[in-house]
Amino acid sequence: MAEAASVAAECLAGCRARGARSVLGQVVLPGEELLLPEQEDAEGPGGAGERPLSLNAGARSRVRVICGPGLRRCGDRLLVTKCGRLRHKEPGGGGGGVYWVDSQQKRYVPVKGDHVIGIVTAKSGDIFKVDVGGSEPASLSYLSFEGATKRNRPNVQVGDLIYGQFVVANKDMEPEMVCIDSCGRANGMGVIGQDGLLFKVTLGLIRKLLAPDCEIIQEVGKLYPLEIVFGMNGRIWVKAKTIQQTLILANILEACEHMTSDQRKQIFSRLAES
């Protein structure tokens, strides 16, 4: 960690742009500029010529690279705007893949398409105001529930928990959310049941838990039967058979962030025995 930081500091001082490939998995600081691979070949000082000299030296093949969170396009290069580790994902077909920065954050910023857990704060006429942890409460129309019509209103009270997704979320307007998908089906969204416990964790932990092959969720599922809902805004709702179990689950999930996988396995095995 210390070495990566010092290298980064040196680089900033020297105002040299580094190749994105060379810093994958390392810590990057805001303000750094990163070169994309094909630029690196052409411009990099010691770039080993991976590609043979092309006959038309002028034209460079343009590969489409997607800038993820924490990066911004700055001319031909990528500018880092958040500190964290640089990650890259190879593309499925064509394109140049996605680059992004894994950073730690607790405050949520609404993003279109994210599924979040919100708390209803007010009912005014045709819309509900839902607090999602962002700067403004999101608005949710009563018609955005499955099977809702003007006569058949959904049963939503102030203080209820709602699981929905954003259809409009930009920095100029208040976000809007709905509880149906594009085909008109609920697909798991809607009002979350009455019991259970809601607690808050960091956004990075949620992303880790929602990764496709997350061990934590599988291990937790083997312990007791439970229901769990993850909101991308850092909120988790958990329900188990008894209060004791629910509390244990909440504490395990909160602690998972700061534990290595060995410590976690230890705790799970201890729980399974007791």
Add this chain to the structure above:
Amino acid sequence: MKETPLSNCERRFLLRAIEERKRLDGRQTYDYRNIRISFGTDYGCCIVELGKTRVLGQVSCELVAPKLNRATEGILFFNLELSQMAAPAFEPGRYLNLFLKLLYISDVWLKISKMIYLFKIHFQVWQIRVDLHLLNHDGNIIDAASIAAVVALCHFRRPDVSVQGDEVTLYTPEERDPVPLSIHHMPICVSFAFFQQGTYLLVDPNEREERVMDGLLVIAMNKHREICTIQSSGGIMLLKDQVLRCSKIAGVKVAEITELIQKALENDQKVRKEGGKFGFAESIANQRITAFKMEKATIDTSDVEEKAEEIIAEAEPPSEVVSKPVLWTPGTAQIGEGVENSWGDLEDSEKEDDDEGGSDEAILLDSIKMDTGIEVSDIGSQDAPIILSDSEEEEMIILEPDKNPKKIRTQTTSVKQEKAPNKKPVKRRKKKRAAN
């Protein structure tokens, strides 16, 4: 910013947990959170952490003219700052009620307790000013603030003064060592939160518990078991013996906390005398990520496994979760199953029977049900819609009779092979269904 509202399910959960004598972080009802006291480089500066609630206390002094009606007494000035750093909801001007209440309690407690004896120095008196800044709000600000004030005052050193006749000489710290204040006693506040109209009580509520509490009782006591202040807010009605019990608990807690404070003060004194390093920077351990460390929550897991096993053994197998749509054909899907078939005799349904008795339809439906059961359980917990095998499709597709015989032969279960001769009745039944 508006604070995050408390949802109904959290409120319900917390109240139910309190009824079962369980707290969110695994404490008992009379347990305090971990108290951590650290000192700064200057005298009179300290940070007190009560769990995640943090208060910074700073004491300063100056010589001023005394108040007219109290010409011989010094002045103790007390200030509690609730900045937005503590909680996003603490906007200036918005949380006036809470702020005033806290200030009032602290003021009353500190003044009445006459902690410090400040004498007059020839037409001037000492004005001691205690500034408390709330750095993080996680419940029970009053207790944390009282501990911080007491610690800061005990830690503080004022400049030495000598009076000769009419002359007053104020020595700088270089000339003469600063002198500690003369402290009579250390009053500490202990807060009790009441729930369900006084039925349940908790000591040291954290932020969530404070949101659902009915009322708060604050008792300020010192280690000699003298009560300095009792204040009850929230409008709950308490019985006499409840208040007595609380005061007994407060006595025990205050004794523990006072001991902790004295140990911390002694440690700091020792470090300074020995010339070691002191201050906030030193109290943060090097080479360790303490910012992201979470304290262990002691959760009692003793009963849990038995209960879980009992429950699983006694409970019926859960009904099929409906979230996966079953794709019959492209364009037609089924979610869940309807009510059980009441047409045929369910007792007669033999899954391995080769006879086509009168209840063709019943057998067909049950075997289909059984198939559905097998396939669904094989697929497990995937989220993709379940595409059934061809035997189900056979019932629905009328347009492609050529495909189906081949597909039936490739299936190896005996049940499905029975269906080949049942094609005709199937189609008849389909019409019946359409009519319905």
